[in-house]
Amino acid sequence: MQVFDFAIAVEWEYDYDYLRLIERFAHQQGISTYVIWPENLAATLEQLQRKEIGFAFFYDRASDNSPDFLVLNQFLQQQKTPMLDTWAALQWAADKALIHRKFIEVGIEVPYTYIIPPAKKVSRISFIEPELYRLGTPFVVKPANTHGGGIGVVRGARTLADVQEARLTFPDNKYLLQKKIIPREQDGRRFWFRGFYTCGMVQIAWWNDLNCVFNTFTERDLDAYRLHVLYRIMRQAARVCRLNFFSTEIAMDRTGKFIAIDYVNEMCDMRLKSRHYDGVPDQVVENIVRQIVAHARRRIGKAG
Template identity: 40%
Template sequence: MADFFHLAVAWDWELDREFISLLESQIHAHRLLFYSISQHNTHETARRVQRGDLVFGTFLDRAGDIDDHFTHVSRIIRKTPTHFVNPPDAVYHATDKATMHLEFLTKGIEVPFTLIITPYNKRKEVELTLSDLARLRRPFIIKPANTTGGGIGGILGAESLKDVTESRQHHKNDKYLLQEKIRPEMLNGRKGWFRVFYVYGLTIPCWWDDDTHLYAMISREEHEAFGLRPLTTIVKKIREVCRLDFFSTEIAVTRDNRFVVVDYVNDICDMRLQSQHYDGVPDQVVMDICRRFARYLKNAQGEGMLPAKA
């Protein structure tokens, strides 16, 4: 008989260790079984899954884009009935910023004024007019549509056509977004800028500063006083578009009280704890996310919604 685990998580970032530990604790607290996939057991895991003597109900991939070993494991698991928290096809779709921008507009989700530029290798010249640049206003933001991490090829304070020309050569096969820089309203001394987490139907908004990258919990009083209910409504619309079950997004409240999605879909959320890292996520938020995972899997398993032990 195959060994069965309700949740398997692939991870390779050392700073994920605290999150993985909390998630495992919550899974066990709900009388479910947890399986960790890291560098030391990728080969064994792939071999056993392929052979059929290791079965997972649900798989959370936090390392599939790290190296070929994790990619191989993910591909093998994908051939089984295992439920993926964020299915690879949905991730590919959701992490294309140009695609998300257009689909958000169609869905009625407010986004910054944006120009989408053809990849450099398809067109060397920049198809921009002076009126386009004037509408963007300076400074504006330049970012590749599909490449994330490290900030390479992106500029948060672009000023000129020269900035656009130079930036798009960093990732020559990628589309680029030229985006209006959103200036948030100040809400009782804080920037009206939020990172909102979504996990299996639960939305958790946090204060987040786009300059310092510092988080803070939102109190119930603040939520009501500043009319922040649209944060939840917007994120649920984003879920309908991206089809991911665990992601985060950034939303800013402008001076004219518009809720603008400024960074679309982050499929691998940074879960470092604030108690351990000054710019980490509030511990309570991380715990709530872990608890939501466990409760969802427990309920879904009981209702026969997920693969079960043979």
């Protein structure tokens, strides 16, 4: 049986640059790689089942959007293959209603939120008019169990009718109604950030919530605006969600309060800023890749 050190499942064409970086850094460390795309998924699973090939470490970036990959994930889990994050852990962290409560328990500030049941369980909500007043207008409506990318999120809701319409997008999901956070603005910046946690390492980037554009966060920014608390919040979030790799949106509001907005994005968009206007700064992505490869090397017991 041929055993590959590091297997990664991908199904999004825009992951190619990220994948290429992972393979490059892995090969530099003497770590062999194997990539599973939709086109070779069935053949790969057959080879694994026949024990013609094996994987020492697995990174799944496909099962969240492509259920076909779940069979592969479950097979490898049965084989006790080490993974960057297990499917069960990813699903647990993706529950925004659950993480909302957990963040409050550890002292992470979150927006004022009202959680409503799935439309399939309660078809119409008729008892939350007082809550709408507390939320203010406009407010945000978001499903509790989607995998990032803003899918199903309504950022300009104003009425109960808007809520009713939004929750029909994912009728099996609980929904969060959240007070809209207006960030501080200073020196031409909106104080909205995206923190990335990767196997113990925290990185921060500026992120504009209006156009989704990232900008590099520097040591000078850290000191000039006294933003050290961002790192503490990310480490608290990591202890809550128990993932090795995720991102969190954090905003500083006009009163100076730091608020976690999107909780845990467990499947991060890793398009490069050098190739996409709304991509992640290249150095941040490279640091993430180095950290993941180092984590894989430790898990498979390869010397650095």
